[in-house]
Amino acid sequence: MTNNHNTSINYMRIIASFSLLLIISACGQHTPAPDAGTNTPAADTVPVFILKQDTLKKTAEFTAELVPYENAELFAKVQGFVKEVKVDMGDRVKKGQVLAVIEAPEVNSRLAESEAALQAAKSKWASSKDNYERLYRASQANTPGIVAPVDLERSRNQMQADSATFVAAGRQAQSYKAVSGYLYIIAPFDGVVTARKADPGALVGTNAMLLTVQNNNVLRLRVAVPEIYVATAGGIRNIDFRVDAYPTERFKAALARKSETIDPNTRTELWEFKVDNNDHRLKAGVFCYVKIPLERNAPSFVVPFSSVATTQEKKFVIRVKDGKAEWVDVRQGMTVDAGVEIFGNITAGDTLLKKATDERKPGTTGLWAVKK
Secondary structure: OHHHHHHHHHHHHHHHHHHHHHHHHHHHOOOOOOOOOOOOOOOOEEEEEEOOEEOOEEEEEEEEEEEEEEEEEEEOOOOEEEEEEOOOOOOEEOOOOEEEEEEOHHHHHHHHHHHHHHHHHHHHHHHHHHHHHHHHHHHOOOOOOOOOHHHHHHHHHHHHHHHHHHHHHHHHHHHHHHHHHOOEEEOOOOEEEEEEOOOOOOEEOOOOEEEEEEEEEEEEEEEEEEHHHOOOOOOOOEEEEEEOOEEEEEEEEEEEEEOOOOEOOOOEEEEEEEEEOOOOOOOOOOEEEEEEEEEOOOOEEEEOHHHOEEOOOOEEEEEEEOOEEEEEEEEEEEEEOOEEEEEEOOOOOOEEEOOOOOOOOOOOEOEEEEOO
């Protein structure tokens, strides 16, 4: 009985050992590799598109500035004391209105002297003229020798000298009268006083600014248009604009003039528009925002932004020609929501890569898939 039990145990151990060997043998076997080419991944397709011409239109918003139609800083032209200032900041004035008076006694004194000298020269000239005329009439009488020719010539010369002195005195009196007019500061045009820099009693000279007057009944709207846009808005005549003071309103302006030159510092052309401001709601000096419609006169090419590759040397697109990639140098124009305008050796119907990169070298091939 004991021998049978031991024999059974030994038999079970043999079976377990054999099973373990089978498991180890199975784990050591390798699955054979699949045949080459049975699971080779397909080559990536490259998105391309067909180049088409289109009319480029867009509306661009530029920052502009409102300036007064006329602006004058009024200075004292002679040295003196401010006698009276008749206006203050914010007062509306009329052309020719006296705004301030300067007191300069020496100017008035020279004017009085010049007027007295003018009267004296006039009297002397009148006397010599009368003397010459009497001698001339006497010389024309029938009695010969009554007036010596030398006396007649002398009186004529004296009359001419006195006449010249009278004319010179008159011009000097006019100049002193003009200088005396500098004592009055006159409004050069209709407008509003925007600054007052002097009060009565102040000593002023030729470099002292007293008042600033602006005509803001009409305003100038000045906008600097980038060089790239100056040829795309040639037919514009009227625009609208907005200001921060009235965010929900838009105002009108009419084109008045262009500078007809490109500023070398900003690469812009200055455009000026005329703004009617009779209600005085708009203020000179504020910034405004102008919308200008832009349109290319001839059809152009607009491509997605990703179609233009940029390196340190150039910008280019990749064209597919005879199944191979080809780099084509381009220049960029205006940008719109759909992409960027380009110029170069390209034509309608060309096949271009949707996404250009300098990693795709000229001459490479691929599976070109047209994306509509």
